[in-house]
Amino acid sequence: MIQKKILLLALVVMMLSLTGFGCAKKAAGPGDGTDASWEEQERQRLEQERLLREKMGQASNELAQMIHFGFDSSELSAEARQILTRKSQIMNEYSGINLVIEGNCDQRGTAEYNLALGERRAQAAATYLSNLGIPAARISTVSYGKERPLNPANNEAAWAENRRDEFRATY
Amino acid sequence: MSKKSLFTAFLFLSFLIAQLGGATGAFAQGALTVNIHGPGQSKMNIVLARPFAAQAQADAAVKLQDLISKNLAFMPFLNIVPQSNVLGQVAGPAAEQIDFKPFLMSKIDVMVTANWTPGGNLGNVELRAFEVYSRQLLVGKGYDSVTEAQLPEVADRFCMELMLKLTGQGGFFNSQLAFVKSSGPKNSEIWTVRPMGRGLTKITEYGDLGMAVSPDWSFDGRRICFTLIGSRSHYLGVWSGGGKPKVYTLPCTSVVSPKFLPSGQIAASLNLQGGKTDIYLLDSNMKPGRALVKSSSIDVSPSFDKSGNLMAYVSDQTGSPNIYLLNMSTGASQRITKFGYNTNPSISPDGAFIAFTRQFGGAQKVMLYEMATGQERQITSGGGTDENPSFSPDGYFIAFSSTRGGEKKIYITTIHGAAPVMVPTGNGPARMPSWGALPQ
Known part of the structure; x- marks a missing residue:
């Protein structure tokens, strides 16, 4: 129990020490000079993000609001632009936090093309936020393609729901 | 008959x-x-x-x-x-x-x-x-x-x-499949199996930490490369016949459709320049080398014949994804499909055919393009959606994933479109097959 508390404290200290700095767009990983395995690094990253979300409270939920896209498109709708504008305000308010944008696709397309399309959707949001003055170093993107559907059904409503960007506050 | x-x-x-x-x-x-x-x-x-x-x-x-x-x-x-x-x-x-x-x-x-x-x-x-x-x-x-x-x-x-x-062709019984199985919504692992269903083996263990997708066998059947989707980025995974796969960090967040060349090199689609993905050759240290295909659009899913001179791939440079063929010697690209949404190319080892998927409404079907004639024909039909065709090493069979039976499973047909037979892969959905030879 004590060890767990010490570990959590260390993670919080590490997280706080990172705030206020522009985070590199590329996450750390094997080959970056650390001895930890990829799995261990990933575990640490996720735990740090969980603690950050707890700390941010409601702002974290607002930051997480998704945006949606048309079929085979990465064009931002008026609604999406409005949601992104609000995110830029939150990010200006919380100058120490960064943002991971996760691009997702519907089930109709095929997996590999959708991984690329998901990246394009994530980049569309990232570019918009950059244009609003959020430094590129505070934004990173990852595509899940069609690997993480919110709705696994095979109909127009489900496809529309799955064509989305998700947003995650990070350190 | x-x-x-x-x-x-x-x-x-x-x-x-x-x-x-x-x-x-x-x-x-x-x-x-x-x-x-x-x-x-x-x-x-x-x-x-x-x-x-x-x-x-x-x-x-x-x-x-x-x-x-x-x-x-x-x-x-x-x-x-x-x-x-x-x-x-x-x-x-x-x-x-x-x-x-x-x-x-x-x-x-x-x-x-x-x-x-x-x-x-x-x-x-x-x-x-x-x-x-x-x-x-x-x-x-x-x-x-x-x-x-x-x-x-x-x-x-x-x-x-x-x-x-x-x-x-007799290579069917001397071959192996790699594929993806999921045990949860945020989990997918790489497995291998003989096409007859024997030797079912899980080769990755990432759990909810990452999703391993898009496996591809090396031509000698000794290695598998794959995309590992982490919480902040994609990584390149390489399994070398035993033990834990090596995970490589590349200088980009998208590592899509890594594929082996006959030489043992790997090509993959990377977003080295913002939101667009281009196809690059990786060096022996898995660092990006020269671009094989570079455009202002999405370029993914390279597939090489056994000579290494032909590469089929997908590009959406005309607005929707289509299949293209690159002559690696001359650098000349040729558009293969002329209409529709076409993805997932798999070129036959002898370079005579390209199997790919075309979208019909909400479903994909496997098509076969014959290089000699320029003709294409549909080789899967029926209910469900069919994806990720992969040629057998002997070039006679094609594995693909399909929801024709409800749950996504791996099936085998032939270049003539014979009635598909399901590959036993255990419980749960199975997808993204890659067909390789057994090591000699």
Whole structure:
């Protein structure tokens, strides 16, 4: 129990020490000079993000609001632009936090093309936020393609729901 | 399908007994021109005669018969007919001991016999396959001192010879599949299996930490590369035949569709320049080298023939994804598909065909493009969606994933679009097959 508390404290200290700095767009990983395995690094990253979300409270939920896209498109709708504008305000308010944008696709397309399309959707949001003055170093993107559907059904409503960007506050 | 069209060449045959693991019995063979066309055409009927074996070898004989039967059930163009359905007499394993006429009348095309004799371990076995119409021996193989553990290999080798005779290609029984299985919504792992369903093995263990997708076998069958989707980025995974896969961090967040070249190098689609993905060659340290395809659009899913000179890929430079072909020597690209949403190219090892998927409404179907004629045709049909076609190393079969049975599973068809046969992959959905040779 004590060890767990010490570990959590260390993670919080590490997280706080990172705030206020522009985070590199590329996450750390094997080959970056650390001895930890990829799995261990990933575990640490996720735990740090969980603690950050707890700390941010409601702002974290607002930051997480998704945006949606048309079929085979990465064009931002008026609604999406409005949601992104609000995110830029939150990010200006919380100058120490960064943002991971996760691009997702519907089930109709095929997996590999959708991984690329998901990246394009994530980049569309990232570019918009950059244009609003959020430094590129505070934004990173990852595509899940069609690997993480919110709705696994095979109909127009489900496809529309799955064509989305998700947003995650990070350190 | 007439029997005359099935077997057109006379075969001069002699039977040799050889050691398992060494040279097996071989026959001088003429070339057969068997080709089973079209999903709607009738199958070739085959009978596995009751094996001839002494009491002490009865169990082994039944086991081998069962293994051969299970193997042949994966050939989409074969129909295994129980011997009891035919009244003909099979008094012994050789042609002169078989009354072929009733089998001919019952439209049986091929008969297989097994003859066990006492020897080391379980004993010696001779396996023969006859063409019923001509009564000619197609394949004859002998295996000495067979052990229990060798029975699957004996079955594979015999079936490989038989398929070589019937289709000109025998690589099915000498190959392996890599594929993706998920045990939760945020989890996918890479597995391997023989196409007959044996040797099911999980090779990654990321759990909810990452999703391993898009496996691809190296041409020598010794390595698998794949995309590992982490919480902040994609990574390149490389498994080298055992142990934990190596994970490589690349200087970009998207690592899509990594594929082996025949040289052992890997090509992958990377977003080195913002939101667009281009196809790059990686060096031996898995660092991006020269771009193979670079445009202002999405370029993904490279697929190489065994010469390494042809690369099929997907680009959406015209607005929707289409299949293109790059000549690696000249650098010239040619558009292959002219309309629709086309993805997932798999070029045949000899470069003669490209299998790919085309979207029809909410579903994908597998298409086949023939290089020589420029013609394309649909080779899968029916319910559900069919994705990720992957050529077998011998270029005759195509594996793909499909929801035709409800849950996504892996199926096998042929370049002629034979009725698909499901590959046993255990519980849960299975997808993204990649077909590779067994290491030699």
